[in-house]
Amino acid sequence: MNHPETILSVEKISVSLQGRPILDNINFDLAKAEFCGLIGANGSGKTTLLRTILGFQPHTHGTINIDHRPNTNTLKSVGYVPQKIQLEKDLPLRARDLIGLGWDGHRLGLPWPSRKKSILVDEMLHAVNAEAFADQRVGDLSGGQQQRILIAHALIHRPKLLLLDEPLANLDIRAVAETVALLNRVRIDFGVAILISAHDMNPLLGVVDKIIYLANGRAAYGRTNEVVRTTVLSELYGYHIDVIRVHGRVLVIAGGHTDENAIPHDHHQDHVEAIP
Ligand SMILES: Nc1ncnc2c1ncn2[C@@H]1O[C@H](COP(=O)(O)OP(=O)(O)OP(=O)(O)O)[C@@H](O)[C@H]1O
Numbered sequence: 405m406n407h408p409e410t411i412l413s414v415e416k417i418s419v420s421l422q423g424r425p426i427l428d429n430i431n432f433d434l435a436k437a438e439f440c441g442l443i444g445a446n447g448s449g450k451t452t453l454l455r456t457i458l459g460f461q462p463h464t465h466g467t468i469n470i471d472h473r474p475n476t477n478t479l480k481s482v483g484y485v486p487q488k489i490q491l492e493k494d495l496p497l498r499a500r501d502l503i504g505l506g507w508d509g510h511r512l513g514l515p516w517p518s519r520k521k522s523i524l525v526d527e528m529l530h531a532v533n534a535e536a537f538a539d540q541r542v543g544d545l546s547g548g549q550q551q552r553i554l555i556a557h558a559l560i561h562r563p564k565l566l567l568l569d570e571p572l573a574n575l576d577i578r579a580v581a582e583t584v585a586l587l588n589r590v591r592i593d594f595g596v597a598i599l600i601s602a603h604d605m606n607p608l609l610g611v612v613d614k615i616i617y618l619a620n621g622r623a624a625y626g627r628t629n630e631v632v633r634t635t636v637l638s639e640l641y642g643y644h645i646d647v648i649r650v651h652g653r654v655l656v657i658a659g660g661h662t663d664e665n666a667i668p669h670d671h672h673q674d675h676v677e678a679i680p
């Protein structure tokens with residue numbers, strides 16, 4: 405856990421919301437430049453876990469360290485792309501202005517030379533390949549273009565850890581592939597550790613080193629092939645799960661079918677991870 409390359413360490417974390425246990429004894433860690441997928445169905449606690457790591461959500465038990473310090477005052481080491489950011493059509497902000505806000509946000513009141521900021525913004529526009537639409541209003545950009553600007557916004561202060569909450573939701577297949585490739589590139593170029601939540605792990609299979617799979621408030625953590633297995637996921641869900649690999653994709657299905665009535669019907673839908 406105290407390996408010098410460890411950027412994020414989550415130990416025995418439990419979280420309750422309004423008296424209801426949501427996360428129970430979650431353990432994992434992330435090393436420098438590691439890429440980790442946080443996978444789970446709707447309501448499994450992905451956003452809650454990310455907000456807890458950021459210190460926005462208190463935990464009842466456990467310890468979280470970011471870059472070897474408690475997560476209470478480490479926001480500058482973390483970049484965050486929250487779930488469901490709605491950029492208003494008429495927002496009078498260009499793409500480059502939004503990226504610049506990621507810099508100012510950490511330096512409010514300090515007289516940073518605007519030239520320095522503008523150089524950093526240009527660097528980030530280049531890093532996310534967004535120079536072509538740098539001067540367009542953010543509200544006019546496509547979902548994939550907006551996602552690239554939000555990633556640049558989160559990266560401009562050079563965090564050691566980047567948390568992204570379902571950045572691939574609502575993107576088409578091509579934009580999903582482009583965003584995943586972009587994240588993998590910035591992971592290498594910036595040496596940043598990435599934790600990305602998703603309900604479908606398939607677009608991430610080619611890039612992630614590890615997976616945290618959430619279900620029933622608990623987590624299975626490890627390399628994809630160690631976690632995404634019938635035995636591990638059946639234990640996690642508490643009923644039989646089939647893991648099927650087909651054409652390089654993984655399907656996670658509430659299976660068994662020996663006793664249909666034992667599996668709540670909606671779980672059949674919830675846990676199907678991959679339908680092309
Ligand atoms: N402020 C809150 N008060 C009480 N319960 C909450 C609160 N926020 C979330 N929850 C509950 O906590 C559980 C986990 O929610 P969370 O938003 O973390 O899940 P998620 O995995 O991010 O889901 P999604 O895929 O839909 O984004 C859900 O059952 C949700 O209803």
Ligand SMILES: [Mg+2]
Binds near residue numbers: 450487569
């Ligand atoms: Mg969520």
